[in-house]
Amino acid sequence: MPFIELDGVEKTFTIRRRTGLLRREKREVRAVDGISFAVERGEMVGYIGPNGAGKSTTIKMLTGILTPSGGRLRVAGIDPSRERTRLAQRIGVVFGQRTTLWWDLPLKDSYRLTHRMYRIPDARYEENLARCVDLLDLGDLLDVPVRQLSLGQRMRGDIAAALLHDPEVLYLDEPTIGLDVVSKARVREFLKDLNATRGTTVLLTTHDLTDIEQLCSRVMVIDHGRLMYDGELAGLHAVGESERLLVVDLERELPPITNVPGARFVRSDGPRQWLAFPATASAAPLVAAVASRHPLLDLSVREPDIEAVIAKMYGGTREDRRESLR
Template identity: 85%
Template sequence: MTTVDDFIVLDGVEKVFDVRRKAGFLRRERHRVRAVDGISFRVPRGEMVGYIGPNGAGKSTTIKMLTGILTPSGGRLRVAGIDPSRERTRLARRIGVVFGQRTTLWWDLPLRDSYGLVRRMYRIPDARYRANLDRCVELLDLGELLDVPVRQLSLGQRMRGDIAAALLHDPEVLYLDEPTIGLDVVSKAKVREFLRDVNAEQGMTVLLTTHDLTDIEQLCKRVMVIDHGRLVYDGGLDGLHAVGESERTLVVDLEREFPPIDDVPGARPVRVEGPRQWLAFAASLSAAPIVAAVAERYPLVDLSVREPDIEEVIARMYADRADP
C-alpha cells in the first residue's frame, strides 16, 4: 500500500524492447527483450538507497523510466505523485540526474558558463543560484576549474562538475550513476561527504547506482539488487552479504615466509605467495578480531582488506537459487 511518505513508487513495472536480429542473408527476426521484468518497490522521501547489479541488469533502464526518458511497457510508476513519461517537463524541475560517463555539461564551454545555462534553463533565482553554486564549488573543490572548458577536465573533475550542475536547482530527488568513478581516494571522500550532507540537510531523496560497495557502505542503509530485470534483494547491506555468502579478503604481508595461516578462527587461507598471504572471511563479519589474531600470532609487516565485488555477490546469489 502506498503511503504519503512514499516519494518513488513502482508497481509491477516492465520495459520490453523489440530487437531485430539477423536470421539469414536477407531475413531478420524480431525478438522481445525484457529489460525490466515486473519490478515493485517504494522509496520514502529523504531516503538514500543503493540500486545495484551487474552490467545489463536493468539499472539504467529503470532510471530512464523514473526520469521520463523511457515509457514503461507495463505497471505503474510515480515520482512525487507524477507520472514521469506523461509529465516529464513538470518532473524535470524536481529531479537531478548524473548519468555516469555521459555529461550534461556543454563540452566546449567553461564550467562557469555551463552553470549559467543551467540557471537559465531552470529559472533559478539569482540569490539561490549563487548560494548553491558557492556551496558546491567549496565542497566539491571546483574553484580552480570554473574557467576550464569541460572537454579539458579529467573524468573525475567532470564528474564533480556534473554533480554540482544536477544540484543547482535544489532537486527533491537525485539519481546518481557511478558518482565516484575516476576519482582518487581524497576526491571520493569529498563526494561522499557532500552527498551525505545534502541528503541530511535538505532531505533529498537519493537513488545511487554503483559498482563500488564502499559507496554503498558509507552512504546507504538500504540496498536493492536487480539482475535480469528483476529485483532479487531489498534490505540492508549485511543481509545482502549473508544471502550471497560473500567474502572479504585480508591481504597479509609477513616478515618472512610461513605455511598457510589456518589457525585463525573465522578465516581460511586461499593463496600464498612468499611472505604475502590471502585470507578469506565472511563479509558479514568484522575484520577486527581476525586482524588482531593474525597480529598476535605472526610477525606482521602490513595488511589490507579487500571488499567483495558486487558481481561476485550476485553470482553467488544466483548460484544458490539455481541449485535444486
C-alpha cells in the same frame, strides 16, 4: 504516499538482427520485468546488480527518458513519461558514463547555462554553486573547459550541475566511477551532508559496495530485470554468503596462515597472503590476531565485488535464486 512508487513496471525492447541477405529476425528483450518498490522521501537507497540487469533502464523510466511498457510509475505523484518537463524541476540525474556539461565550454559556463535553463533565482543559484564548489573542491576547475577535465573531475562537476536547482530526488548512476580514494571520500561526505541537511532523496546505482555501505541503509538488488532483494546490506551479505579479503604483507615468506579463527586461507604469493572472512564480521579481531602472531609489514581489507556477491547468491536457475531470498 511514497515519494517514488513502482508497481509491476515493465520495459520491453524489440531487437532486430539480420539472419540472411534479405531476412531479419525480430525478438523482444524484457529489460525490466514487473518491478515493484516504494521509496520514502529522504531515503538513501542503493540499487545494485550485475551489468545488464536493468538498473539504468529503471532510472531512465524514473526520469521520463523511457516510457514503461507496462505497470504504474510515479515520482512525487507525477507520471515521468507524461510530465517530463514538470518533473525535471524536481529531479537531478548523474550518469557516470555520460555528461550533462557542455564539452567545449569552461565549467562555470555550463553552470550558467543550467542557471538559465532551470530559471533558478540568482541568490539561490549563487548559494548552491558556492556550496557545491566548496564541498566538491571545484574552485580551480571553473575556468577549465570540460573536455580538459579528468573523468573524476568531470564527475564532481556533473554532481554539482545536478544539484544547482535544489532537486528533491537525485538519481546517481555510478557517481564515483574514475575517482581516486580522496575524491570518492569527498563525494560520499557531500552526499551524506546533502541528505542530512536538505532531506534529498537519493537512488544510487554502483558497483562499489563501499558507496552503498557508507551511504545507504537500504539496498535493492535487480537481476535479469527482476527485483531479487530489498532490505539491509547486512542481510544481502548474509544471503549471498559474501566474503571480504584480508591482504597480509609479511616481513618474509612464511607458511600459510591457518591459525586465525574466523578466517580462511585463500592463497599466497611470496610474503603476501590472502585470508577470507565473512563480510558481516568485523575485521578488527582478525587484524589483531594476525599482528600478534606474525611479523607484519602491512595489511589491507578488500571489499567483496558486487558481481561476485550476486553470482554467489544466484548460482542456480532464476526461480531457484528468487526462492532463496524468500
